[in-house]
Amino acid sequence: MIDKRRPQRDLPKINERIRFPEIRVIDSDGSQVGVVTPEDALKLAQERELDLVLVSETAKPPVCRIMDYGKYKFEQEKKAREAKKKQHTADVKEVKMRYKIDEHDYNVRVNQAQRFLKSGDKVKATITFRGREIQHANLAQDLLERMATDLKDHGEIQQAPKREGRNMMMLITPKK
Numbered sequence: 001m002i003d004k005r006r007p008q009r010d011l012p013k014i015n016e017r018i019r020f021p022e023i024r025v026i027d028s029d030g031s032q033v034g035v036v037t038p039e040d041a042l043k044l045a046q047e048r049e050l051d052l053v054l055v056s057e058t059a060k061p062p063v064c065r066i067m068d069y070g071k072y073k074f075e076q077e078k079k080a081r082e083a084k085k086k087q088h089t090a091d092v093k094e095v096k097m098r099y100k101i102d103e104h105d106y107n108v109r110v111n112q113a114q115r116f117l118k119s120g121d122k123v124k125a126t127i128t129f130r131g132r133e134i135q136h137a138n139l140a141q142d143l144l145e146r147m148a149t150d151l152k153d154h155g156e157i158q159q160a161p162k163r164e165g166r167n168m169m170m171l172i173t174p175k176k
Contacts, residue, residue: 014051014069015051018042018054018062022036022038023037023054024059024061025041025044025052025065026055026065026066027066028048028050028066038064041064041066050066051066051068052065052066053065053069088120090120090122092123092171093113093116093122093123093124094125094126095123095126096127097127097128097143098127098128098130098133099127099133099136106143106147109125109147110147110151113147113155117154117172117174118154118174120174122171122173122174123151124169124171124172125147126168126169127143127167128166129166129167129168130166137163147170148170153175154174155172155174155175156173157171158173
């Protein structure tokens with residue numbers, strides 16, 4: 001039964017919904033049946049208790065396959081889920097410091113940033129100012145530029161160091 005609430009074009013082209021004068025049919029085992037009318041192909045599919053599914057609408061004549069549509073749909077959804085699992089979204093990881101940072105602490109931040117860049121994430125390096133420290137923005141900029149040169153093997157600057165209120169930040173993206 002056709003659902004009247006959903007437009008006809010959204011429904012998959014299977015069984016009676018295939019409307020072409022003639023179609024090329026592929027059997028469930030992958031062998032070619034030949035070019036037949038949709039009615040004959042549907043009879044053939046119903047004899048085997050399977051569905052007639054439109055595979056390629058643009059081919060001349062259109063290609064249909066005799067298969068279990070429920071199983072086919074499940075396999076397609078499974079493939080989509082697997083593909084979604086494998087794709088990595090680049091998060092923005094942040095390393096915070098002050099412009100008066102110790103050498104060891106600075107190296108820890110650089111190592112953190114390297115680890116983030118290796119895993120494919122972007123790194124936002126932020127330096128915060130307190131009180132009158134904002135007068136030394138040039139020292140903070142030098143520190144961020146030093147960090148960028150230390151990370152040049154792993155990433156490249158997407159956004160140069162810039163001041164935003166009481167912070168100075170820089171964005172580094174991983175190298176391809």
